[in-house]
Amino acid sequence: xxxxxxxxxxxxxxxxxxxxxxxxxxxxxxxxxxxxxxxxxxxxxxxxxxxxxxxxxxxxxxxxxxxxxxxxxxxxxxxxxxxxxxxxxxxxxxxxxxxxxxxxxxxxxxxxxxxxxxxxxxxxxxxxxxxxxxxxxxxxxxxxxxxxxxxxxxxxxxxxxxxxxxxxxxxxxxxxxxxxxxxxxxxxxxxxxxxxxxxxxxxxxxxxxxxxxxxxxxxxxxxxxxxxxxxxxxxxxxxxxxxxxxxxxxxxxxxxxxxxxxxxxxxxxxxxxxxxxxxxxxxxxxxxxxxxxxxxxxxxxxxxxxxxxxxxxxxxxxxxxxxxxxxxxxxxxxxxxxxxxxxxxxxxxxxxxxxxxxxxxxxxxxxxxxxxxxxxxxxxxxxxxxxxxxxxxxxxxxxxxxxxxxxxxxxxxxxxxxxxxxxxxxxxxxxxxxxxxxxxxxxxxxxxxxxxxxxxxxxxxxxxxxxxxxxxxxxxxxxxxxxxxxxxxxxxxxxxxxxxxxxxxxxxxxxxxxxxxxxxxxxxxxxxxxxxxxxxxxxxxxxxxxxxxxxxxxxxxxxxxxxxxxxxxxxxxxxxxxxxxxxxxxxxxxxxxxxxxxxxxxxxxxxxxxxxxxxxxxxxxxxxxxxxxxxxxxxx
Amino acid sequence: xxxxxxxxxxxxxxxxxxxxxxxxxxxxxxxxxxxxxxxxxxxxxxxxxxxxxxxxxxx
Numbered sequence: 228x229x230x231x232x233x234x235x236x237x238x239x240x241x242x243x244x245x246x247x248x249x250x251x252x253x254x255x256x257x258x259x260x261x262x263x264x265x266x267x268x269x270x271x272x273x274x275x276x277x278x279x280x281x282x283x284x285x286x287x288x289x290x291x292x293x294x295x296x297x298x299x300x301x302x303x304x305x306x307x308x309x310x311x312x313x314x315x316x317x318x319x320x321x322x323x324x325x326x327x328x329x330x331x332x333x334x335x336x337x338x339x340x341x342x343x344x345x346x347x348x349x350x351x352x353x354x355x356x357x358x359x360x361x362x363x364x365x366x367x368x369x370x371x372x373x374x375x376x377x378x379x380x381x382x383x384x385x386x387x388x389x390x391x392x393x394x395x396x397x398x399x400x401x402x403x404x405x406x407x408x409x410x411x412x413x414x415x416x417x418x419x420x421x422x423x424x425x426x427x428x429x430x431x432x433x434x435x436x437x438x439x440x441x442x443x444x445x446x447x448x449x450x451x452x453x454x455x456x457x458x459x460x461x462x463x464x465x466x467x468x469x470x471x472x473x474x475x476x477x478x479x480x481x482x483x484x485x486x487x488x489x490x491x492x493x494x495x496x497x498x499x500x501x502x503x504x505x506x507x508x509x510x511x512x513x514x515x516x517x518x519x520x521x522x523x524x525x526x527x528x529x530x531x532x533x534x535x536x537x538x539x540x541x542x543x544x545x546x547x548x549x550x551x552x553x554x555x556x557x558x559x560x561x562x563x564x565x566x567x568x569x570x571x572x573x574x575x576x577x578x579x580x581x582x583x584x585x586x587x588x589x590x591x592x593x594x595x596x597x598x599x600x601x602x603x604x605x606x607x608x609x610x611x612x613x614x615x616x617x618x619x620x621x622x623x624x625x626x627x628x629x630x631x632x633x634x635x636x637x638x639x640x641x642x643x644x645x646x647x648x649x650x651x652x653x654x655x656x657x658x659x660x661x662x663x664x665x666x667x668x669x670x671x672x673x674x675x676x677x678x679x680x681x682x683x684x685x686x687x688x689x690x691x692x693x694x695x696x697x698x699x700x701x702x703x704x705x706x707x708x709x710x711x712x713x714x715x716x717x718x719x720x721x722x723x724x725x726x727x728x729x730x731x732x733x734x735x736x737x738x739x740x741x742x743x744x745x746x747x748x749x750x751x752x753x754x755x756x757x758x759x760x761x762x763x764x765x766x767x768x769x770x771x772x773x774x775x776x777x778x779x780x781x782x783x784x785x786x787x788x789x790x791x792x793x794x795x796x797x798x799x800x801x802x803x804x805x806x807x808x809x810x811x812x813x814x815x816x817x818x819x820x821x822x823x824x825x826x827x828x829x830x831x832x833x834x835x836x837x838x839x840x841x842x843x844x845x846x847x848x849x850x851x852x853x854x855x856x857x858x859x860x861x862x863x
Numbered sequence: 864x865x866x867x868x869x870x871x872x873x874x875x876x877x878x879x880x881x882x883x884x885x886x887x888x889x890x891x892x893x894x895x896x897x898x899x900x901x902x903x904x905x906x907x908x909x910x911x912x913x914x915x916x917x918x919x920x921x922x
Contacts, residue, residue: 248876248877249874249875249876249877249893249897250875250876250877275877275879276875276877278878278879279875279876279877279878279879280875280901282878282881282886283875283876283878283894283897283898283901284901285886286886286887286889286894286898287898287901287902289886289887290887311883311887314883315882315883315884318882318883318884322882325883339905342902342905343905343906346902346905348905348906564875564904565875571907
């Protein structure tokens with residue numbers, strides 16, 4: 228990190244005396260990040276910039292809270308000034324502890340959301356004093372960890388009084404929000420509510436009545452042992468909030484410990500540079516409720532550097548991929564704070580939305596770039612892991628690599644010439660594309676490659692069926708042409724479709740999830756539709772995943788002719804008919820443009836109350852235009 | 864897509880080593896400019912979340 232600044236304010240460096248330095252990434256650091264990489268040294272550069280950013284946000288918070296005065300004080304918690312004074316006092320004794328508390332991911336979410344609240348940009352349900360009062364919780368946490376005696380009132384939410392990273396006291400809930408008094412006297416910690424007191428004592432890591440210590444996991448790896456907070460208590464751990472703790476059972480905690488140990492071991496072998504960077508770069512993981520198999524949930528936030536929210540994984544490898552994914556987001560978020568990737572939209576401009584091969588919904592360019600960067604890391608991980616994976620995991624790893632390299636590649640191609648890209652943003656996409664292009668040349672066994680490509684085609688087709696619409700003029704012309712018995716549909720049907728986001732679109736990844744089941748348990752529960760092992764999967768989807776196309780086609784056509792055409796049926800029918808030369812035109816149309824068949828079919832049915840034969844209609848629509856035209860425009 | 868104003872570039876003033884007790888009284892142009900940019904960022908919906916979650920799986 229270059230920091231060429233003067234020191235009129237106590238700021239380090241040697242810049243001109245009339246201004247402090249600004250953070251700049253080193254050339255090596257920027258190069259590594261643009262390539263999707265970054266070691267511990269790069270994370271150090273980003274961390275220092277994030278630290279300054281956090282201090283600036285705190286300054287803005289203090290200014291705003293002071294300006295508002297009584298609105299933020301005089302309630303059941305200490306005033307902002309009292310809390311800040313305790314932090315200042317604690318920093319004189321133990322600057323490292325204060326640094327750790329203020330740089331925790333939850334503190335980042337809190338200060339940003341509190342500032343928005345103070346500026347009337349946030350509609351949180353929590354009272355303002357409880358939001359601003361979290362500064363007192365942070366001050367109490369720091370003083371407790373540093374052994375600085377104090378007594379301070381903090382917010383209690385439904386009886387929970389968290390000291391983020393230390394533990395959480397549980398008092399009888401006296402309503403949604405109340406105040407609680409925390410005191411440390413000679414190392415003895417006590418938390419008091421209305422008529423109740425939790426005596427923690429001097430050993431904060433020991434459970435006691437009303438006291439839940441924070442869980443910290445040491446991720447052992449040869450040569451290093453980074454520590455990760457398993458954050459059950461922090462009110463801002465989920466990047467929203469404030470929310471009440473989600474307390475893990477002992478068995479859940481053990482499961483997390485085991486999964487993290489496995490993941491860390493895998494990362495140490497398959498992603499050693501990333502693992503080395505995660506040591507200083509990953510601070511906490513907030514466990515979320517378990518999800519469906521092969522559908523893990525995870526998230527991170529640019530305002531919470533070093534924090535991850537994740538559901539309990541199916542396997543260590545899956546968690547390793549999740550950590551890589553979220554760490555990519557974390558790196559790119561911090562990079563973007565220093566080097567914007569996009570020019571901002573002009574205020575009156577309409578935001579363009581794009582197809583993201585990993586999402587159900589159309590995404591803005593900002594989100595798509597984040598996804599590209601994250602899944603680039605995921606593809607890189609599976610590429611390395613598939614060479615070491617054993618047993619049934621080998622086929623799964625090959626499938627994941629084949630899937631993600633092609634999804635990332637298609638997204639890169641879609642946005643690489645966007646005018647909003649800055650020089651840095653354009654360079655990032657160039658470098659990622661060059662690496663991804665090399666991966667595309669690497670051999671993956673035919674079976675996993677074919678399954679991955681079917682899942683890719685299925686997602687893309689389902690997305691089009693949900694979110695794209697030909698113009699109403701093209702549709703009505705097509706209906707008239709079909710009714711007249713024209714040989715081919717009107718040319719207007721080949722024009723770019725409109726994007727009409729369907730907020731009900733969900734589980735567009737069903738084919739990929741079914742593929743994972745097939746590769747790891749060919750005859751497992753997932754094969755029985757009635758068991759509902761895969762949400763969003765219908766009988767035909769399962770038949771397709773089993774490779775039984777003819778049966779899938781019969782099922783779909785039976786449903787269609789009975790009038791049971793749900794969104795997604797058209798694209799599934801296209802895949803089911805693939806391989807039948809007599810159905811080539813219909814299949815191609817339904818895989819590449821299912822939205823055309825759906826729109827004309829629905830318009831015809833609305834006008835006449837009759838249902839045209841789906842395959843005949845698709846074949847007719849496909850006869851005119853077999854181009855894989857991906858063009859569409861946003862309908863305002 | 865019409866191109867808007869060029870981005871401001873790196874704009875985080877380096878506060879390494881600044882103790883908390885001095886934070887409230889820092890009064891330099893770069894600090895003010897950094898603050899203004901950050902507050903603008905806070906209002907940008909894309910800055911709020913940069914997650915890896917898929918909405919249909921968030922439950």
